[in-house]
Structures are given as C-alpha cells and as structure tokens.
Amino acid sequence: MSLFTNSAKDSPPSLGPSPAVSPSPSPSPRPNALLTTKTLKNTILKSHGRPPWYGEDGQPISQAFVVGIAGGSSSGKTHVARQIVRSLGSIPTVIIMSQDSFYKPHTPEEIKLAFASRFDFDHPDSIDMDLFASCLADLKNLRQTNIPVYSFESHQRLEETKYLYGATIIITEGIMALHDPKLRELYDLKIFVQCDSDFMLARRITRDIKERGRSVEGILEQYLRYVKPSYDNFVGPSSRYADIIVPGKDNSVAIELISTHIRRQLEKRSRHFRRKMTVSLQRSLSRGPPRPLTNEELGLTVLDQSPQLKGIYTVLRDVTTTRQDFIFFVDRLATVLVEKAMEMLPYRDKTIETPVGVKTIGKTIDTESVCGVTILRSGGPLERGLQRVINDVPIGSLLVQSDSKTGEPILLHVMLPVCIRDRRRAENAWVFLLDAQIGTGASAFMAIRILLDHGVPPSHIIFITFLIARSGGIAHLRRTFPEVTIVTGAVDDGLHEAWVEEKEEERGPDWEDEGGRKVWVVEPGMGQIDKGIHKHLLTSWVFWDLVMIITSSLVLRAHATIETA
Numbered sequence: 001m002s003l004f005t006n007s008a009k010d011s012p013p014s015l016g017p018s019p020a021v022s023p024s025p026s027p028s029p030r031p032n033a034l035l036t037t038k039t040l041k042n043t044i045l046k047s048h049g050r051p052p053w054y055g056e057d058g059q060p061i062s063q064a065f066v067v068g069i070a071g072g073s074s075s076g077k078t079h080v081a082r083q084i085v086r087s088l089g090s091i092p093t094v095i096i097m098s099q100d101s102f103y104k105p106h107t108p109e110e111i112k113l114a115f116a117s118r119f120d121f122d123h124p125d126s127i128d129m130d131l132f133a134s135c136l137a138d139l140k141n142l143r144q145t146n147i148p149v150y151s152f153e154s155h156q157r158l159e160e161t162k163y164l165y166g167a168t169i170i171i172t173e174g175i176m177a178l179h180d181p182k183l184r185e186l187y188d189l190k191i192f193v194q195c196d197s198d199f200m201l202a203r204r205i206t207r208d209i210k211e212r213g214r215s216v217e218g219i220l221e222q223y224l225r226y227v228k229p230s231y232d233n234f235v236g237p238s239s240r241y242a243d244i245i246v247p248g249k250d251n252s253v254a255i256e257l258i259s260t261h262i263r264r265q266l267e268k269r270s271r272h273f274r275r276k277m278t279v280s281l282q283r284s285l286s287r288g289p290p291r292p293l294t295n296e297e298l299g300l301t302v303l304d305q306s307p308q309l310k311g312i313y314t315v316l317r318d319v320t321t322t323r324q325d326f327i328f329f330v331d332r333l334a335t336v337l338v339e340k341a342m343e344m345l346p347y348r349d350k351t352i353e354t355p356v357g358v359k360t361i362g363k364t365i366d367t368e369s370v371c372g373v374t375i376l377r378s379g380g381p382l383e384r385g386l387q388r389v390i391n392d393v394p395i396g397s398l399l400v401q402s403d404s405k406t407g408e409p410i411l412l413h414v415m416l417p418v419c420i421r422d423r424r425r426a427e428n429a430w431v432f433l434l435d436a437q438i439g440t441g442a443s444a445f446m447a448i449r450i451l452l453d454h455g456v457p458p459s460h461i462i463f464i465t466f467l468i469a470r471s472g473g474i475a476h477l478r479r480t481f482p483e484v485t486i487v488t489g490a491v492d493d494g495l496h497e498a499w500v501e502e503k504e505e506e507r508g509p510d511w512e513d514e515g516g517r518k519v520w521v522v523e524p525g526m527g528q529i530d531k532g533i534h535k536h537l538l539t540s541w542v543f544w545d546l547v548m549i550i551t552s553s554l555v556l557r558a559h560a561t562i563e564t565a
C-alpha cells in the first residue's frame, strides 16, 4: 500500500522480461472495499526517506522512537496521532499503528453476539496483547513485521496480514495502549487523550453509524453495557502512566510540544550516526588502505579473467562503443555473472528417468525460495540476466540515494518479494542482490542491512556486481558482513570523488549552486563517460530506473499528505 507497507497477500512483483514491467511501487489493489476506511486509519505512513540506523559495524545504533497514545473510544487518539505527524513536517518515515488491528479472532457465536451488541470489545482480554507487543517490538528493533487486519464491519480478524517495515517513528494508539506493562515498556513517550464523556459518546455515535454500519440503539446499548464501565475500570485509570495528558479538543499547543520533543530526539540520533559512520567512511576512503588488498584478501568471487571476459570489459570500457553494443555486451556479462552466482546456491541429488527409461542421479536447487533484489538505479541489466537464468524468479527493488548534503545513504523505496517479507520464509530464502558497481559501498551496506532486518541469513545473500573499486568501501563491507558472497567480473583500483558539470537543462533536484553535483567515480571504470556522466547508463536501463524514481517520489509525496480516513 505504500513504500514500506504491503499486504503479505500481494501478488509477487512482476516477473516480466523487461525492466518496463519491473516491480512497481504503486499501491496494491485493496482486497476488500469494506476495509478501506479502517486500513487508512490503521496504518498511515509518511516518508521523506529513511537514513541508516546502523553503525559502521553493521549493527543497529538506535531503535525506532515509539509513542503510545491511549484514551477513551472517540476521545481523539487517531486525530492526535495524525496531528503529530502533520506537525513533525519533513521527517523520516512514520507508521501509525492502531490497537484495533489486534482484536482476537472471534468464533461464529461471538460474532453473532457482536452483531447483537452483546460482546465485550472493551475488556483488555479482547485484545491480543502478546501479538501487539511482539509486532511493536519488531518495529522498534528495526525489523519488519506483519500485523493482522481487523474488520469492524464483520467483527473479525481477516486472513491477510499487513507488512510493515522501515519506520523511524512508530505511533500506536488504542483504548488499552497504556494498560499492558509489556506495551508500556516499549514506549519512549506515553500520551493519554482526556476527553469529556459527552463528546466521546456524540463522536462515537456519528462515527459508528457512518463508518461501522451501526444503529443508534445498538451503539447506546454497547456503550452502557461495556464501553463506559471499561473506561471507568481500565482506560481512565491507565492515564496515570502517561507522560503527558492531551485534551481531546483544542489541543494544538500540546501537539506542537510533543512534536518538538520527538524532533529533538531524532536529531540526537542522527548526529550519533553521522559521527559514527559517514565521517569515518569518508576519512578511510580519502586515506585509502595502507596497501591495495588482493581479491583473495577481500574474499571476492571474481570471474575467471579469460581473454573472452576481458574482451567484453574492453567493449564496455571503450568510450567509442555504440549504445547498441554496450547494451548487448552488458546483457551478456550479466548472464555470465548470474551463472557464476548460481554455483553458490545449495544443490541436492535428484533421481530422474530419461526418455530411454534409464534412471540417473542429477542435481536440483535445494532451497525453499530464491529471489532477486535490485538496488535502483543501476541493477537493471543484472535483473534481466537473473530472469534469463531463473525462470519466473521474483524480483524486488530498493532505492537508495546519497543525501547531497550529509553524504548519508537515504532509503527511499522498498519493494521486497513476498518470500522475504515474512521472517520465517526469509530465514530459508536465498537472495541475489544486484547492483552495477560497488564504490563507496554505502548502498550495498544499506541493502544488506535491510535484508538482515528481514531475517535473511547473511550466508544466503549473494551480491552480484559488474565492478568493484578496490580502494573504496569493499574492505569495510567485507569486514562487516564476512558471510555475504560477492560475485564480480572486475576489480578496478581507483575511486575518487568528482564534480559533475551539467548543462542547465540536465540539472537534477540535488544540484548545488556552488559547483555542481558530487559523484564517486571508479577508475578505469565501465560505461562511457561523457562530461562526467555515464552516458550509456543514462540512455539505456537507467531510463527505467528513472521511471521508478519518479513513481517512488510520487508515492513519497502522496504519503507526505496525511490520509484522511
């Protein structure tokens, strides 16, 4: 449904042969129109890209910031959550998660009682607190999670789940959000929305008639029998755990204070990251290693340097190569690299019978699932190579871009194949991670970390790339993730920072007035370089990546606008 959320029932990303049909970040179709209102309420996501939340050792340096909002039914919890997001302005990704999603599954008898307003949804036992706490703990600890989807119209938990990943801030709201100690332990900030009971009842009547298909009689019966007693016994008393009490109306001052507090906390964390990682990476790159490390020392799997392979690279490095030849040879090389990477998969014996009736023992891939993840913008040709070698392979994508001011890699888009969106499946999957080259290693670092967050074992990650800069971030990458296999066709010695001179009409959004755009250039490098721009890359597969970026930024912009449910 958004950059970082998807129903686990989504169809796998498109497997078509051309990048024109690459996995799209567009919203997945909603399986049930009745869900729309609640889905929008439960999970609102706002994103301006996510900075890394791990240090140079590859380990997380901070957790997501978690806010818990409790209060009576219709006190304005959701409203407060949304206003906080609005007031935060330009901040990294936020997930709003509603406790409503965690109502326990109901038996047919319980559903009958619910339709007769005779079921107690307001007792703490009606909510699956353990599941709620474990999903919240996953998100807080920067792992993905799959939350249940609940339908108020049918009073039932649905079969599907919603995939969530990547939030820097999680705001969770619900009548019992402060009741359970397991939940309270996870919050960095606890809020209680205090509202006059007449207001709450009036709002509830309006909402339940409009959005939940109820009658006034039913609403009042449920209110007097369950909602009011529960407020008096459980919800109201939980206000003593709150750090801040927010009024249920005219609360803009309180919301401004809360968002200022959250912004300060986030600033502290981001300074922490810059000090720990970006600076040291840049410093070590500018100094370079004491002596160039060999391919063996770097633990790389490099294609056999046959005259044929060298011939392919010669064409790709030659400034006079035509666009058509470049695309042809890059496609050819992608296939060779993927074939090499296929040797890293586990295989087991398989007995078959030949057409002449003879039994023989062969080999077959021995794993539950294999998929690819392309690092946009330039993993495209490798994606085609993978599709040529494994029929129907699911392929996802990540968009990582360097922040032009801080140098930090920023995660802008995540669309992972279904087989790694669920932790249990991810633990048994093998993933081909695809990117054209490893220079500073910042994108590779972030992409590997994302796969680890999802539970993919490092030994099941096979990074495939055309080119590696020996003096770049590769040594650091290998030290940090020694179990990840890296397959390449060439290792070049040079890596330096350069300014790209662009014509006025070519200037992108990250253009800096004082002197252009900074890029890292591998030398001798691959692809024709025309005034600092990889001409072929820009004119061939990157076209499709640009389509992805534009689509992603549209989705980003859509999420910068708070959805109204």
Ligand SMILES: Nc1ncnc2c1ncn2[C@@H]1O[C@H](COP(=O)(O)OP(=O)(O)O)[C@@H](O)[C@H]1O
Pocket (backbone or CB within 6 Å): 071, 072, 073, 074, 075, 076, 077, 078, 079, 080, 203, 207, 248, 249, 250, 251
């Ligand atoms: N501060 C507020 N000012 C105006 N309307 C509000 C305010 N807070 C809530 N509402 C309205 O009250 C209704 C219930 O609010 P909601 O946030 O959905 O309650 P809850 O999540 O606590 O059940 C909604 O229609 C919402 O627009």
Ligand SMILES: O=c1ccn([C@@H]2O[C@H](COP(=O)(O)O)[C@@H](O)[C@H]2O)c(=O)[nH]1
Pocket (backbone or CB within 6 Å): 072, 073, 074, 100, 103, 114, 121, 122, 151, 152, 154, 155, 156, 174, 175, 227
């Ligand atoms: O199937 C259900 C589940 C819950 N309820 C009522 O919902 C409110 C909690 O939701 P808010 O958005 O916080 O108001 C709770 O008071 C339950 O009574 C329901 O009616 N049917």
